Amino acid sequence: MSALEAVRSRQSWSKVDDTAPTREQLLTFVAAAGRVADHSSLRPWRLIELRGADREVLGAAIAKAEGDKSPSAKPLRAPLLIAVVASYRKSDKVPRWEQEAVASGVAHMLSLLLDEAGWGVLWRTGHYTRTKAVAKAHGLGPNEELLGWLYVGAKPARRKPGRRKAVDARKLVTRMPSKTEQVETKAKKKKK
Template sequence: MTGSALEAVRARRSWSKVTDAAPTHAELLTLVSAAGRVADHSSLRPWRLIELRGADRERLGRAINKANDEKGSSSKPLRAPLLIAVVASYKKSGKVPRWEQEAVASGVAHVLSLLLDEAGWGVIWRTGDYTRSKAVAKAHGLEASEELLGWLYVGGKPARERLGRRKAVDARRHVSRMPGGKGTKRASGATVEPEGL
């Protein structure tokens, strides 16, 4: 099985250090439009993204320090020229629970990080205890029905950074059959040869 999506996922890595280059607003909109195609029960679109550039990052730094009861401004948001705040924006629904809506917002962020990486940008998803603080929520203008899930830090990929090899995931340790019948395999259990369904 080959394809650009498979190759992009296999090549993905987190970039903790990036250069000052960043995608433009227009470039970002193109990628967000594609990322928004994730599975979304009832098409609620329970998410939104906030661009932080320039002085926005300094305001976030002050909010982070306030959340941590510290003075001044945290330098953490200055690690990348573009931060994309990932917001779960919950909608009232009798069919789609809150956890499922948060999963959609997370899915959008993950797909966006893959698209950014494939487009040549370095990305890392950063979080912290302060993501749920009042000071940080206020700095982002969040509503009562919204939660911050962290930020995608985006910038240029350093040309000389050594690329460490990521260990491949052993899928057999994470995929099993439903328990209770032949062919059942648990991560730590014995395997019985499967029968056809």
């Protein structure tokens, strides 16, 4: 399968079976995903592998963050969760937003690689990703933020992936405005 075909066929899998890639398989995918564009090669990211009881610890942390008495069952929806952490580095050349973009790029690339290898993947986020209880459960440092988790498991044979709307690239790719268009836009703004 070509990279184009893999990207075009990618789907989110909200329900997966109880099998996951091994640690060695995961490390192979992470080594490849880490090749994303990374200004100054800062590697401003890290991943945390959650399996088994780790998911229950996360469920308790989410419950604490939400003020719930019972642990959240969300982390139990997949056998492997991969926490995506932006791990910011000091840099005069690479701003914080760009470092977060690199961490996001690694997560997206990893999700594509896992999907192409036959695994079901869903990137989950939520307001509790930035809470103290969840950060503490993950052992985050002062210069780190949790961006979310990749939920990974076997694609159920009995279920087909959902259909995604096609992207109309013509509506999303534009050209740089001409000098005339820039002058006209500026004149319209002055009139307001």
